[in-house]
Amino acid sequence: MQGKYKFKVCVVGEYAVGKTSLITRFVKNSFEHDYKATLGANVLRKAYTEESGTEINLIIWDIAGQDLFERTRRQFYGTASGVVYVYDVTRRDSFEAIRKWRDEIVSSIDTEFKQLLVANKNDLDPIVTSEEGKKLAEELSMTFIETSAKTSMNVEEAFKKLAKMLVEMGSNH
Numbered sequence: 001m002q003g004k005y006k007f008k009v010c011v012v013g014e015y016a017v018g019k020t021s022l023i024t025r026f027v028k029n030s031f032e033h034d035y036k037a038t039l040g041a042n043v044l045r046k047a048y049t050e051e052s053g054t055e056i057n058l059i060i061w062d063i064a065g066q067d068l069f070e071r072t073r074r075q076f077y078g079t080a081s082g083v084v085y086v087y088d089v090t091r092r093d094s095f096e097a098i099r100k101w102r103d104e105i106v107s108s109i110d111t112e113f114k115q116l117l118v119a120n121k122n123d124l125d126p127i128v129t130s131e132e133g134k135k136l137a138e139e140l141s142m143t144f145i146e147t148s149a150k151t152s153m154n155v156e157e158a159f160k161k162l163a164k165m166l167v168e169m170g171s172n173h
Contacts, residue, residue: 006057007166008079009159012101013086014094015065018120021149022086023062026159031150038064041076046159056163070104077108081169082162085142086118087133089126095136102140114165115142118158123148 011019020038025031027046042062049055061080063073077083083105087094098117105113117137119128130146137144145161147154 002053004055004057005163005167006059007081007163008059008061009082009084009162010061010063010077010080010105011084011086012063012073012105013065014088014091014097017065017086017088017091017094018149019065019084019086020062022084022118022120022147022155022158023060025149025152025155027060029152031152037066038062041073050160054167056160056167058159058163060159074104074108077105079111080105080109080113081111082114082116082166083109084116084118084158084162086120087128088121089119089128089133089146090121090124092127095128095132098136099140112169114162114169115140116158116162116165117142117144119144119146121148121150122146122153123151 013019016035023044027044044060047057061076063076085098085101087098119133134144145154145158147158
């Protein structure tokens with residue numbers, strides 16, 4: 001499907017799972033070793049053209065993961081056509097929180113949207129297995145991918161996979 005597409009994508013998950021690092025790796029191809037908490041939300045853009053000639057413009061919302069932002073972050077989801085749920089493979093609590101994040105998203109977005117489950121920090125020793133991630137993704141009707149923002153493993157593939165699903169959905173938000 002050739003054409004121009006613009007999509008709002010929200011990246012969500014517990015604090016310190018690597019949401020900002022994934023987005024920064026995808027948009028700027030850089031990695032920051034120091035952790036800086038996101039306050040509220042940050043918005044970055046990435047435009048690219050696929051081999052088919054399709055132009056994609058992603059407006060990526062990096063949503064704060066701390067509980068104290070729960071009330072305010074719901075206002076950021078509204079018109080999202082894609083959601084990336086991120087957990088840290090070294091922190092089981094971040095994996096177990098994915099259902100909570102999905103419930104928060106589903107209750108906040110009224111239109112159809114695509115979902116991607118990202119198992120991040122695969123450069124470290126995982127506590128949560130690939131099989132557990134795949135099973136959860138299947139259970140929640142999400143696509144699954146393993147990444148490492150640090151090494152850039154599958155980061156570009158993750159966002160482009162979601163964009164491809166959005167183009168196929170025919171949504172143009």
